Amino acid sequence: MKKNRTPLSLRVPEPVCRPGDKPDFSSIDVGQAGAVARPDVTATPASMRDMAFQLIRVLDDEGRAQGPWDPKLTPDQLRKGLTDMILVRTFDDRMHRAHRQGKTSFYMKCTGEEAIACAQGQVFSREDMGFPTYRQQGLLISRGYPLAAMMNQIYSNAADPIKGRQLPIMYSDKAYGFFTISGNLGTQYPQAVGWAMASAYKGDDKIAAAWIGDGATAEGDFHNALTFAAVYRAPVVLNIVNNQWAISSFMGIAGGLETTFASKAIGYGLPSLRVDGNDFLAVWAATEWAAERARSNLGATVIELFTYRAAQHSTSDDPSRYRPGDEYDHWPLGDPIQRLKQHLIALGEWDEERHAAAEKDAVEQVRAAGKEAEAIGTIGQSRPSVKTMFEDVYKEPDWRLIRQRQEVGV
Amino acid sequence: MKKNRTPLSLRVPEPVCRPGDKPDFSSIDVGQAGAVARPDVTATPASMRDMAFQLIRVLDDEGRAQGPWDPKLTPDQLRKGLTDMILVRTFDDRMHRAHRQGKTSFYMKCTGEEAIACAQGQVFSREDMGFPTYRQQGLLISRGYPLAAMMNQIYSNAADPIKGRQLPIMYSDKAYGFFTISGNLGTQYPQAVGWAMASAYKGDDKIAAAWIGDGATAEGDFHNALTFAAVYRAPVVLNIVNNQWAISSFMGIAGGLETTFASKAIGYGLPSLRVDGNDFLAVWAATEWAAERARSNLGATVIELFTYRAAQHSTSDDPSRYRPGDEYDHWPLGDPIQRLKQHLIALGEWDEERHAAAEKDAVEQVRAAGKEAEAIGTIGQSRPSVKTMFEDVYKEPDWRLIRQRQEVGV
């Protein structure tokens, strides 16, 4: 038996840059817009494994739509996408400020990732069920969910739709196809598969979609989701939002140096697409492909959405402690809002003036919603009735909950 | 948004044959002996993804060693392999009978899978640590572990090395590089990775090996093991024993219809080999390749060992209830003992007489060990002292255990 001559050593991956270093994305190959082929939705997973190692991009550097993945959206659809993204970013900024002002205990932005949920919120319908994490506020906003209701949740005030039960931003709304967000990473992923299995079991036509972060793909739930999706051919779209960071850990800690996240699908025999997540058109087209596949009873697709977490992880985080402060500026896939704006302008369907007006409108909408929510109250000023603390544990409270409620005197 | 025209339906995989059907392996492509290329151990995982979809075979139908994976073993090594396998099978048969005779409460055979542990027990050393499941008795036997000690464990008698604590066949022996078997499927897999990480952390030269069944690859532990192995480049060989059955479930329930088990490595950026598990030479060669890779600080390899569970799952099982009784006879990769025997005979290093003698010798060895163990006692006749029940819960018992022991009066 051979023995190694040199001693073994433990490898711990490190990002290329830490605070103080010059940002460097030279190791990342983003390919060319329009370069990746588009298989038929009926293609076998085995025939399209290479999709996991390429990047589907539609918008080129000049803002033109290129190649077979161009979803050919109408100008109205594009404009809606753009204004939705603007609204999401405006909402995020406002809520982030609200945290500084002590109006909420917590907030999480999705800055730089707006294209994902805003596009996908349109491709999936409200009858489908989305199983999001905490950075898909764009699903709600792009579907016209009342901003004030989101704020009521964030403020845990008397009108909080989920009765003050959860941390800010943990929305839940069945009517909008938005499953209750869990604080436990990953759990929603196999649940989405189960939900999709149920739709198939019933012979219905609803599909499910789920989102997970690059970091959370390491959870066992991710594995369970893909196994069950493949084995039972569940009509579900499994999105991996690879924003390259998990709080302070870079994607290498989740295995992202070794291969793409999209390639994880291969070991389950699932098809996967790897997509420029900052390209509204590419996200739309890939999602449409996967949704059609699911609706055609061909089963699940994994989509890796490659993006960058531009903001801090949450209001509790300070990214300058673990990555260069200006890293986002060097990130090659740019900003989803800027890119769609450029495209619309290139099409002659938009201009700076309309953009400025859209931004102003977004601020107005957020301000109006803020007024409405703040009139009810921000955190600590207003909250649901204390007796609701003992409700919804079970459909009906048992004697323990009744007595405990009595003890609180409510 | 498009809607599917036809209703969705739930797919539940079914094996080709059920009891009463004619066995049919026509969907399985076993390729040709010698046909698969052998990459250098320094090859990048990305360059060898196709290995996951081919089957490394060395022994052809005539028993000749073919191609680049021939490990070029000496006749002595081959004969040891053969006699080890014979001994394992003989031991299994005897213990299975012992169960019928009421000498043990439980037993599990590895019939048809002997090549795997018997070859790998030689490639890995006792200083390495094996993290087995319950079908790697060949690791112990090929290393000359006292058969009587195994029987003492199976009989839970006074000489049971693990003091009657575990179900029969849940061996544990540190000196033989054999980690305590867990009843919980899959848990050993990421533990092996941690053990390997520790060896690398210390700058030692020991590597780890782990085994998991096709069925158990669905556990979250499998995912954790591969993630950690890839991220920390752990010196570990991760074996998947694909014997196509998990109790009554065929491998399709674990996702084996969709892709190969070896392909699961791709999504972690790990190299993988897919091997004819009934071919002693192929198993040896692939294992050697992976072990050398690990010892050279190049990290982990996944090996799928393709075989067939010829016997029942355990003494509690009756496979004729869920698969054709004669399925094994039609299985294209044959019997590992017959194939190595044929090879040795083709080499002129073995003959029927010697084979018969080896079989007789194995029976003798097992009989002698049986005498020794039965002299101590079979189940119920002999057991460790009852007071040991309260030992080894902690290094030192706390007051609860002392008082509980007193209550039992021992």
Place this chain on the structure above:
Amino acid sequence: MPSMNMIQALNSALDAKMAEDPNVLSFGEDAGYFGGVFRVTDQLQQKYGLTRSFDAPIAEGGIAAAGIGMAVYGLRPVIEMQFADYIYPAYDQIVSEAAKIRYRSGGEFTVPITIRSPYGGGIFGGQTHSQSPESLFTHIAGLKVVIPSNPYDAKGLLIASIEDDDPVVFFEPKRLYNGPFDGWHDRPVSPWAGHPLADVPEGRYAEPLGKARLMREGADVTLLAYGTMVWVSLAAAEHAGVDAEVIDLRTLVPLDIDAIVESVKKTGRCVIVHEAPRTSGFGAELSALVQEHCFHHLEAPIERVTGWDTPYPHAFEWEYFPGPKRVAEAIKRAMEG
């Protein structure tokens, strides 16, 4: 009325519900074609089709999660955990998700799932086929925990669990599958056949969750038990020659506190019996509740007879198992005060 053992009764419960409600389906490891390693789901696939009773990958967490997703959709999945000892990979999904989804969504999403699992010792199953993890679930707000001790209740409680709109963890004492085992492991065991509680009606009926069953009326001491320990307690009472009242709790959550309190107030003495290890077992909760509710009526310390604070030791099953002798001794201690 047909006489059924517990396996048949559980199978009959599933059969009854699947016949009547297309939203009821069953899956688990080996639970489809083969009908489960204990045969509880036997023939359901053959009768209701591949998609209504099927095999699952060996991934308890995935099984639970898929079941939760289905339940959220509106189905009433019954999932099988092959052994309670293997429920831990599903623990997160059960305690963080199934238990909390109704609450955290403000009542909008609900999880009417039933999680069946054979549990408990006495079958020579060693460390990983003998565990009794019920208290790990009774601690979790949002879960119900049900443990039947006989075929009649098994069917009625399983149906009630399936019909319940909250997640139910349903533990089946596997030592009782074939007969009312009383813990005298050295005496012949009796089968269910002919036992009054094995008279199981065909079709649907439900036993309410949260109601204990009085198994034996008595004046001197209250024995609280569930699962296999109900029969051990009955045997122990006889062995001790004490006029014990034996209460089968049947559901641990919700607990029939009134039945417990009433009985202990009457007898003034209480012995609690379970197979799980002593420390932080459900007996601790019962003991705390009894002394909180009956302090001034107690004439002797509450006794707990439990598994030891060790893993389940294969060779020492009967030293570990709280058999009638140990229970009888505790009864005597309780009587002496």
Place this chain on the structure above:
Amino acid sequence: MPSMNMIQALNSALDAKMAEDPNVLSFGEDAGYFGGVFRVTDQLQQKYGLTRSFDAPIAEGGIAAAGIGMAVYGLRPVIEMQFADYIYPAYDQIVSEAAKIRYRSGGEFTVPITIRSPYGGGIFGGQTHSQSPESLFTHIAGLKVVIPSNPYDAKGLLIASIEDDDPVVFFEPKRLYNGPFDGWHDRPVSPWAGHPLADVPEGRYAEPLGKARLMREGADVTLLAYGTMVWVSLAAAEHAGVDAEVIDLRTLVPLDIDAIVESVKKTGRCVIVHEAPRTSGFGAELSALVQEHCFHHLEAPIERVTGWDTPYPHAFEWEYFPGPKRVAEAIKRAMEG
């Protein structure tokens, strides 16, 4: 002697052990370069190198399993579970493996791992950053469970845990990281600086596992608490104006039963306080033990003051949290008998 808050004291414990024992290493989510979301492992990577304090994938089960494998190898890994609420994916590895490997291998393989995890409420963390799952671990034979309440103990107990040859689950009351929070959330909070128990020696020292700390001597009633509830209990005693004896259990397993029994025999009254939900919380075990050992000395029912049997509700933190008022009421009830 430097004054340290709990974070600094825990960091100092790791520093001391890593300096002296090359087999000690630390890893967890965000625990490497960044030093942990609560900064407990701050600067350890910078000081001891990349392989001795590093980040881990978001896979609590993998972290536990890797740690177990390392411990089996002979290292003394200290792993961090970012929040106790996220420990459940690791539950199987902890309870089926870490806890049982010594036993099932006949003592041949051992798992000297320390599993650190911030736990408990009072930080407005909502359902999934506030849980107190200690009783889910005290039920498991083979595990030790440690919960410090102050910087001095945090360091000494963490060092003892690392040096212990058995697996230790080490819960850190995150509400105490920066000060001895007494539960009066509407009053100014005091920092650790200047507190006698924040006088933390540099270098190695160990506090033995299994020894409680008497926080306040008293004659009238015994308060049993751990973690944040120690400070709440002290505040409650003062609020109630009762001469209470307050015992900080410090380790739940092994438990200092003698200290508990001695105190309750002296006072005849007992109030148990914990943050976890009431049903099957560790208070149940304590209550059962106290009545078993002190039945004839008890002058009043043992009281439990606990979290409610609900998930942890974000907006109702202070109604859920067992604050000094609720504890004081329980003390009064115990005094009245």
